[in-house]
Amino acid sequence: MTRPVAIVTGAGSGIGAAIAKRLSDRYDLIISHLNDDADLQDVLTTVEQRGAAAVAVLGDLTDPATIDTLAREVQESTDRLEVLVSNAGAYPRIAWNALDLDSFREQIEINLVTHAACAKLVTPALTARLYGRIVAVSSVLTQLGRVDLAAYIAAKSGLEGLVRALARELGPYDVTVNCVRAGSIEVPAEHAVVADHEAMVTRQLDRQCVQRRGQPDDVAAAADFLASHDAGFITGQCLTVDGGWCLT
Template sequence: MARPIAIVTGAGSGIGAAIATRLADRYDLIVTHLHDDLDLRTVLAAVEQRGATTVAVTGDLTDPLTIDALAREVERATDRLSILVSNAGAYPRTPWNTLDLDTFRKQIEINLIAHAACAQLVTPALAARGAGRIVTVSSVLTQLGRVDLAAYIAAKSGLEGLVRAMARELGSSGVTVNCVRAGSIEVPAEHAVVPDHAAMVARQLDRQCVKRRGQPEDIAAAVDFLISPDAGFITGQCLTIDGGWCMT
């Protein structure tokens, strides 16, 4: 019997890679990544070892050509498509007093509009089947705020609003739409960009109730729950996975 198909965007590293790897035991995959690079090839090898047949779409999801390429794969997968995990995003830091509107618009494109574009691609197939799951990945910073990230936080806040609106739109078609709010998740890139990594870790652990760093696998586990049959009566929700950093 053919496996159902899940799409995971931004699957070449970090949280997206962990999600793709976790789902590979049960789903064939369509994954996206910005580049055809070693990171992507490593993920593809890992998921294929778990039995998943995988198709990769590379490119920027704000580029219509990339969306067109993904749309072609969605069309081929229509009969088996069950899941969209919309994870791809970017996290540049720009102080408010130097934030130009072009940079602001780019963040809205990457962290909001690209998610909407991917969701629109899969909606007809999921609605036609009368079942399906859409899960987006947001950030606990929508609740906390942070300096130098105004555009990112505005975009992610919009994404959470979009999740609630889509849940209303798609519920009668049997499709649930939810969000995972990620806390401070340890990824390899942070070691290169944080000047004093040990001090940053100490500050973060002091903020949290659970005194360890969050891992990509923690987010993958939450996503796995939200796409499971056990979560069939959950929609329009944002599940915060942050070790108790933010309690609202």
């Protein structure tokens, strides 16, 4: 039987990789990732072992050439496309006093405009099909704030606004638009950017109700649900996956 197709951006590692692997039980995949590296090859091997066909689109989604390549893959899969999980992003830590406007604009481009671009790509196919799911990955920091991440938080806050606006726009076509608001999720990259990792873990667990680190699979489970038929009456929402860090 022919499988439907899901797109997962930023799917080569961390949260995106976990989402792609989970969705591969039901969907063939279009996976975007920055580089053709060992992480991407691991994802492709895993999803193919689960029976999914997978196509990789390489490159930076802020580059129009990468968006054009993704658009061609969308066109090839128009009749089967059902899901977009828009996850790609970056979060360089820059103090507000050191943040210039060019860097601020770059973060808006990476963490907001690319999500809008991907949503624009899939909208014609989903509305024509009269069915679809768009899921964006946001951050609990939109609710909490944090030093050194002003541009990232501003972009993610805009993303959550975009989700609500698109829920209104696309709801009449039975296309739902939601986001997963991720908390502190343990990924390999954090070991390189946190000086005293053990102390950071202790501080984080003190903030949470659930006394363990969040894992990429925790976010993937939420994205998988919002991408499913079972979530058809849920739209314009942010599902917070943070172990009870932000109780609002």
